Amino acid sequence: MLEMLEGMVKTFVNNLVAMNTLEIVLVTLWLSITGYASWYLISAKHHVPLTRKEAEILWKIHKNEAQCKAQKLHPIKRRDKIVGFKCDCGYKYMKKRPMLANTPVDRDDIRSRTSTFDEMHTTYESTTR
Numbered sequence: 790m791l792e793m794l795e796g797m798v799k800t801f802v803n804n805l806v807a808m809n810t811l812e813i814v815l816v817t818l819w820l821s822i823t824g825y826a827s828w829y830l831i832s833a834k835h836h837v838p839l840t841r842k843e844a845e846i847l848w849k850i851h852k853n854e855a856q857c858k859a860q861k862l863h864p865i866k867r868r869d870k871i872v873g874f875k876c877d878c879g880y881k882y883m884k885k886r887p888m889l890a891n892t893p894v895d896r897d898d899i900r901s902r903t904s905t906f907d908e909m910h911t912t913y914e915s916t917t918r
């Protein structure tokens with residue numbers, strides 16, 4: 790068993806020594822491609838595609854909220870899909886998946902956020918008085 794392992798190690802070392810420049814380049818290339826591919830897959834997971842219409846609606850909401858007078862929106866694309874947009878004013882929107890998939894952002898969540906804000910507001914008021 791140990792002899793077999795030793796033989797495997799020796800073969801591996803011999804192969805490594807016998808490696809020429811081209812092989813080293815190929816291995817390096819392969820490693821970088823693998824690295825790039827996994828990075829691409831990981832990063833792609835975090836972006837959710839958006840339709841052009843959705844981007845336009847979100848942009849209009851932003852313009853309304855920020856009183857923005859920009860005339861153009863620049864879609865941000867990942868793999869030929871719109872994942873967000875950039876406004877002429879510098880505003881950037883990227884649609885991202887929530888940290889926990891399938892977590893619905895429902896009314897309860899909004900309500901709890903509002904109550905937290907109210908609490909903060911109350912605390913603020915009471916300290917100033």
Ligand SMILES: [Zn+2]
Pocket residue numbers: 851852855857858859876877878879880
């Ligand atoms: Zn803007």
